[in-house]
Amino acid sequence: KKPVIIDCDPGLDDAIALVLALSEESLDVKCITTSAGNQTPEKTLNNALKVLSFIGKDLEVAQGAGKPILKDLVIAGDIHGESGLGGTELPEATLKKSNRSAIEAIVDILNKSDEKVTIIATGPLTNIGILLVSHPEIKDKIERITLMGGACFGGNKTPAAEFNIYVDPEAANIVFNSGIPIVMCGLDVTSKAQMFKKEINDMRNIGNKVGVMVADILDFYSSTTTPHFLSDGTKEEGPHLHDVCAVAYEIDPTLFITKKCNVVVETSGEYTKGSTVVDYNGVTDRVKNTEVVFDLDRKRFIDMLFNAVKKYNE
Numbered sequence: 001k002k003p004v005i006i007d008c009d010p011g012l013d014d015a016i017a018l019v020l021a022l023s024e025e026s027l028d029v030k031c032i033t034t035s036a037g038n039q040t041p042e043k044t045l046n047n048a049l050k051v052l053s054f055i056g057k058d059l060e061v062a063q064g065a066g067k068p069i070l071k072d073l074v075i076a077g078d079i080h081g082e083s084g085l086g087g088t089e090l091p092e093a094t095l096k097k098s099n100r101s102a103i104e105a106i107v108d109i110l111n112k113s114d115e116k117v118t119i120i121a122t123g124p125l126t127n128i129g130i131l132l133v134s135h136p137e138i139k140d141k142i143e144r145i146t147l148m149g150g151a152c153f154g155g156n157k158t159p160a161a162e163f164n165i166y167v168d169p170e171a172a173n174i175v176f177n178s179g180i181p182i183v184m185c186g187l188d189v190t191s192k193a194q195m196f197k198k199e200i201n202d203m204r205n206i207g208n209k210v211g212v213m214v215a216d217i218l219d220f221y222s223s224t225t226t227p228h229f230l231s232d233g234t235k236e237e238g239p240h241l242h243d244v245c246a247v248a249y250e251i252d253p254t255l256f257i258t259k260k261c262n263v264v265v266e267t268s269g270e271y272t273k274g275s276t277v278v279d280y281n282g283v284t285d286r287v288k289n290t291e292v293v294f295d296l297d298r299k300r301f302i303d304m305l306f307n308a309v310k311k312y313n314e
């Protein structure tokens with residue numbers, strides 16, 4: 001089993017990413033840590049606890065930093081709803097938050113692990129940035145950081161910047177400069193990881209409560225993200241399962257097409273702050289620090305999610 005830690009900000013697609021990761025036998029999820037992003041730090045923590053309680057997974061959930069390293073927190077209530085889990089009314093969590101912080105939990109888990117641990121990050125990179133600055137020696141314990149964030153082409157928060165990187169560019173900059181192998185599931189691939197109306201209905205009809213939760217989430221996500229779709233309206237667009245891609249990559253990287261590139265983060269541009277500058281054409285001799293994910297086999301990806309949800313039969 002591959003040991004992983006998931007740092008997330010649930011968040012609609014984060015919640016689905018958790019459903020996928022926690023159903024998967026090949027992953028040994030050591031703990032969940034939460035970042036501030038899609039909603040306030042209290043809400044993303046509470047949402048992680050609620051999702052885990054609902055799907056019946058008893059795992060350590062540790063709260064991370066309350067705000068980005070330098071910037072004020074920007075949230076995405078317009079997309080993910082007031083609660084951060086729009087479209088669903090999950091029961092109060094039965095699981096309690098860990099009594100240690102995200103950083104304490106990650107440091108302890110990494111130090112105790114015989115194997116290197118992979119970090120899957122699906123929110124702003126604040127916790128990971130702080131971890132790498134406060135515990136630089138811990139790098140050797142990290143196998144890889146597979147993250148949802150950034151884009152080679154075009155942003156979703158600003159014309160140049162994707163939301164997770166935009167929220168905490170300083171943290172992202174630390175991560176991309178760390179020397180740790182990085183897999184970047186940016187908008188280039190995640191905008192192709194769509195789920196269409198019929199598939200959402202089939203998800204609802206799987207016959208268990210997790211399928212209904214995922215479908216409720218996706219219906220809400222469709223309603224809030226439709227105005228942002230790049231489509232010209234001539235073909236169907238479904239919600240983009242951004243964060244699910246990062247987990248899916250760790251389960252089966254053969255679903256994806258990647259290219260190794262140098263990636264740096266713009267922390268100060270007037271129009272480009274928070275963008276990832278991908279040297280796609282290799283025009284610099286900067287080190288190729290990132291496996292940039294560009295495409296996926298959408299059908300197999302959706303099948304993977306269906307199989308995951310089916311495992312939650314009550």
Ligand code: BDR
Pocket residue numbers: 011012013014038076079122123148156162163164242243
């Ligand atoms: C990313 O931003 C968040 O709103 C989503 O959860 C995802 O992690 C997409 O840009």
Ligand code: CA
Pocket residue numbers: 008009010011013014038122123243
């Ligand atoms: Ca997220």
